Amino acid sequence: MIPASARAEAGYDAWLRYAPLPKTMLTRVASVPRTVTLLGDSLVLRSARDELVRGLSSMLASPIASTTSLPTTSAILLGTLDHVRPVVPGAPPPMDLTADGFWLRTARVRNQPVLVITGRDERGVLYGVFALLQRVARGEEVSVLNERQEPAAPVRWINHWDNLDGTIERGYAGRSIFFESGHVLDDLTRVRDYGRLLASVGINGLTVNNVNANAVVITDGFIPQLARIADVLRPWGVALSVSVDFSSPRRIGGLETFDPLDARVAAFWKDRVEALYRAIPDLGGIVLKADSEGRLGPSAYGRTHADAANVIARALAPHKGVIFYRGFVYDNLMDWRDLKNDRARAAYDNFQPLDGRFDSNAVIQIKHGPIDFQVREPASPLFGALRNTNQAIELQITQEYLGQQRHVCFLAPMWKTVLDFDMLATSTSPGTPVRDLVSGRTFNRPVGGFVGVSNVGRDTTWLGHDLAMANLYGFGRLAWNPTISAKTIATDWTTLTFGHDPQVVETITSILMDSWPAYERYTGPLGAGTLTDIIRVHYGPGIESSERNGWGQWHRANGQGIGMDRTVATGTGFTAQYIPLVGAQYESLSSTPDELLLFFHHVPYTHVLRSGKTVIQHIYDSHYQGTQDAADFVARWRRLERLIDRERYASVLAKLEYQAGHAIVWRDAINNWFLWLSGIPDASGRAGRFPGRVEAESMTRDRYTNTAVVPWETASAGQAATCASGETCSARYQYQGSAGAFDIAVQFFDEDDGASRYSLFVGDKPIDSWIADGQFGSPSPNGHTSTRRTVRSVRLSPGDELRVQVTPDGLESGALDYIEITSSP
């Protein structure tokens, strides 16, 4: 156990810090009983009681007693409905609470004030405890309570894409907390602490391994290791589940086939599922990615996805297990030249015809948009098309295309655009928002809900960035209650994570709320996609990477215009996958919202948006605006300097400064590319002009040589200066402007393959020095690795020589893009 106090400032305790309440708030919680009485006993109930004792004693700075007999004094009564009802006759609990639901009630028992925390089941009690603790932590009034809460859906799961070797697919916060070298880790302390975080926001399931699954995971040799993870999660009410390889019958089953209609294959799955349940009786179920991105699936035998799902569903059914079948099935070898081809159509085309053919314990797990977690997508039309099939929405907490937890990008607002989107699937009022379709409410499906893809790792902050934790928190909150606002989530999370100072809460909440719009502005505009390198890294700009290949993330930018024509009239016909009223909105250029324009239409750069701007000017303007937003985050954060702990202040500041620099890389790459491609200048004269910028390749270079950067738009002027291994290289520039104080930015490339040492001199005087030891997913100079270092308020006089010096390390090239000299504000 890592004590909360020691960890608080490192981010490890996230929103469960239980910081002592400020004196001004203690009065509001004075009525909270100092005794906890647990009725009944179980692993989960004991977690609930211990958490309550821990939380209250810490926040109230007061000892909390614990009993198991009915109290004679004021107390908090903990127990399931069955245990609680007999002892609080005056305030009968709602016996129709649904699974995982809870009830918080102040009452009197034996004439003593009590606070009752009860639930349909043990998990309900635990969730009630966390609800009370978070009310207290937020400093809310708790003297009179009568609050009933039930989750929106039974499924509130997390998927991990962790590999057995300890790596994480799209992992940006260290190695796996579950696996290493093909085994489950011996020390599962972090898994236990992670289970606590998940439970605190109502998450009740966790799939531990990558959907690109290793077949070994369900072998007899491995199952006992899985069981150890399940044992650690069980006290938190988090059920383990596992991703499987559909070709397992052949790979590990001794069969020559994995045909789902073959009886031997069915027997294989039955046998493996039984083995799993023997070791993990409360296993949640199985996740399956088949016939997608090279994974084998039922198409190998001409079988359907329903055949594949059902063979496993039938093995799971006797154990009440569920199979999640991923809807992320598409052809990644599509002919890009055929303007009728459209990856966005794939989920619907694959699954809608099978509606009704999946067993009742099979769930289609559908990514929120029709492509792949881009910065802006419409809701997947499949949500409105499955009426007789269970569904769940897959949301990505992992910021795969959204800054990879190096950029702050709070996702709840983005998720809300989809969850709240009315698919008009029935004519009933008040409509059929996606949140009701996936929860099963609309069509009365027995299973359904929310799946979040998470990549927590061994980094102390779990996700690599303190602010990224708002996304894990937000996912849980929305899975429990998707009707709450993103702003509420941001405010609650900030208060729990950083405390009650109004300026702190207002600043961080507003940074969170502004972060996705900012990221969208400086990356991909108007629904065109994130415009990142979609082939491999998914991080920095890589505008042409989406084009002219089979992956189907096409934006179809050419010299005249940009956008995918997905209309029925002239395009791919994708809009017909929506219910007609919805489809009609997107079919028409005039009724498609600006922010999704290029997702649905191909238009000339000179097309005038609803905003009154042309598309091309919107591209230029939004990229300058987004970059300014990112710079503002730094300025806003700086005002918190003495209001929060030094550690997290410094850690987040460094990340925001990095982000502000990388936003410039994005801005310049995209603006330069579109300026070139369209041939249409920026009406404001900014794109392509960089006052104060001095290219490395035009500085006086000692041993530095010039190198073309690929793709060209990711380096200023398309080139960098690089330094051979074993050399020390420098680039010099004689300042000719007027005397004054200046900020000097050094734009360099921090490749993965070394930790080069850079120094900046004015004359002979060193003014900054740093080690480029970042990991941005690439060993080359490009938009992933391009990094800015800024030294502020440097005095310069005409004739001063600025010099950047580098000593490369490893295979790193010590690459330098430019320096930029701007007046200090």
Next chain:
Amino acid sequence: MIPASARAEAGYDAWLRYAPLPKTMLTRVASVPRTVTLLGDSLVLRSARDELVRGLSSMLASPIASTTSLPTTSAILLGTLDHVRPVVPGAPPPMDLTADGFWLRTARVRNQPVLVITGRDERGVLYGVFALLQRVARGEEVSVLNERQEPAAPVRWINHWDNLDGTIERGYAGRSIFFESGHVLDDLTRVRDYGRLLASVGINGLTVNNVNANAVVITDGFIPQLARIADVLRPWGVALSVSVDFSSPRRIGGLETFDPLDARVAAFWKDRVEALYRAIPDLGGIVLKADSEGRLGPSAYGRTHADAANVIARALAPHKGVIFYRGFVYDNLMDWRDLKNDRARAAYDNFQPLDGRFDSNAVIQIKHGPIDFQVREPASPLFGALRNTNQAIELQITQEYLGQQRHVCFLAPMWKTVLDFDMLATSTSPGTPVRDLVSGRTFNRPVGGFVGVSNVGRDTTWLGHDLAMANLYGFGRLAWNPTISAKTIATDWTTLTFGHDPQVVETITSILMDSWPAYERYTGPLGAGTLTDIIRVHYGPGIESSERNGWGQWHRANGQGIGMDRTVATGTGFTAQYIPLVGAQYESLSSTPDELLLFFHHVPYTHVLRSGKTVIQHIYDSHYQGTQDAADFVARWRRLERLIDRERYASVLAKLEYQAGHAIVWRDAINNWFLWLSGIPDASGRAGRFPGRVEAESMTRDRYTNTAVVPWETASAGQAATCASGETCSARYQYQGSAGAFDIAVQFFDEDDGASRYSLFVGDKPIDSWIADGQFGSPSPNGHTSTRRTVRSVRLSPGDELRVQVTPDGLESGALDYIEITSSP
């Protein structure tokens, strides 16, 4: 000595085959005396006599006697003016013949008919011999002769870019005939035979090593080796010269400087030049590339090009040696974003201000166009700007940007566009064509002329392609007399090389004459440059390689338009480097000829050319036309099957078929790129549509995997299928069309790094098999390596399975682009 007869069909004897004349022609030469009398004696005169005996005896199929005393019978008299004049009093030779000039005269001596071959000097006699022999070989009438010929200029040199290690910069015909492993080859037989070829067309100088010179070449250890080459060339009147490294004083001279104004540096050059002349008394001189493309030069000390040239010129002057100072000086780190920057300006900007400051034995060697041997350039304005400085034109026999001797591209028509271009440098009539400026005629310069860059290698055909030899021949003919027509050169060369059959002469001459226009059509249009990869290979398409870097070969294509604005009004001001009347023509969009439009102007794709087509439609049309031209070369050549020797027929046919296939690679790359970039469709509907083509990546693939090709436009649909080393991969396609006979083209990538085995099957039946062992300058699948193999007249029925199978070799990827099935004609 390699006997002509044994070599004839391998191309080694080139245009000096001396094939026995057909009987029908023997009567025309019946009057030629069968005795040769040599007056005087020297190495060169003996060469002349021996060549005459060899040529006449072979062509006339008759023994030729040789004497040194005045004949008593009919004879051919050979000797310099001084020797001849006394013995032919009745027909006094022109005593004012200039150096290297000759006179052919039939006369009577002692009442016997004689044929006099005389010259100002021994070389003139030798040239006269070759002139007579070529007249005889062409079957021309020679019974009455009175012909005086003098060269247009004193300098008719060849430059070789051979490195001492045996490689050749831009070598496409095997390794160096001069060097290997840092030494001169022991066996210089090929150098001697090469000297004979050069002499036969009047070339009188040869620079043996790369202008990117190794300093070692003028060390005491190396000079004796150079002397061995000079010894072999001397009998053919070809003077050796050498390229030097300007930093030699520091590299090999023990000095810490190479400042041309430093007395120790001047002493170094004097010492080295004296050492050279001690070993090679008839050394022609020195060639120098300085301050260019990384070569050190006088700028290191703030000195001028004149300072650099003169320090060496003064060392050479006492020996009558000449220094050629290359005008190819430019900044390869220019900022491409500055629309005022222009590499085309460089030669003029560097040298025009120095006019008159070069010593009288220094010559500025100027590339024919202002960029670098592109498929279409205007004449360099520097030709018109040097009035008090010697100049020479540098023409490139090496087809560096022009198909690298794998494509037939006869260059005389291109050279003529420049040589005949009137620079209007004076107001005199009949003008100042470039040929008169470079020869020194216009401004009465003492030295000047023609330098051809050649890359003959150890290939039996010398240049790797039988038809490429027309360029070596043509250079010599034009250097001697630049007023003759390209058609005359083509006809003469064809007759000498392939004989007298009228269909052979007509066909090959017309292929030669059509070849440059065809190459221009399927590569770079309208003066935009060759559109090849300009960074490294200079061979296949690489359209964007020129952009966004400092090399300055920019075409500035964007979504709206293309072209370099070099006008004074709105562009780089380059047109002002021409004499005003010439500049005015290029300054105006309306008076600039279509073929140079994009060299001088940036225009929208929709700009209408003088031809009435838009620029974009011209691009599409010309690329289809050029590809058709290349296909027609194959058809035309095939009609010669029984009219020429089998060896050269087959060898040239294979090259023309390769060229026709590679022309399709060019066509598709450029049309697809511009179609994408401009967004304007081909009015004829061809660009981007490929009926009958089946992409490898959409065939049924066994072990083949899909790979993106870079740059994308060099593979059909941007991708190829590649095969891992050690595998055998195949791609299958079930034919579904109607039954019939078809040509099946397999487009694959013949990388440099292996010799993979490909096979094509129909069902189980192998119908073709080949080894991809070509060397195209790249180890990757791209526009250099993309290669077409066509099997003709294959019968196919619906349901037939076509299969391409590959077993990669070495590091080669066995890459496959597509198959294409077309009806057999």
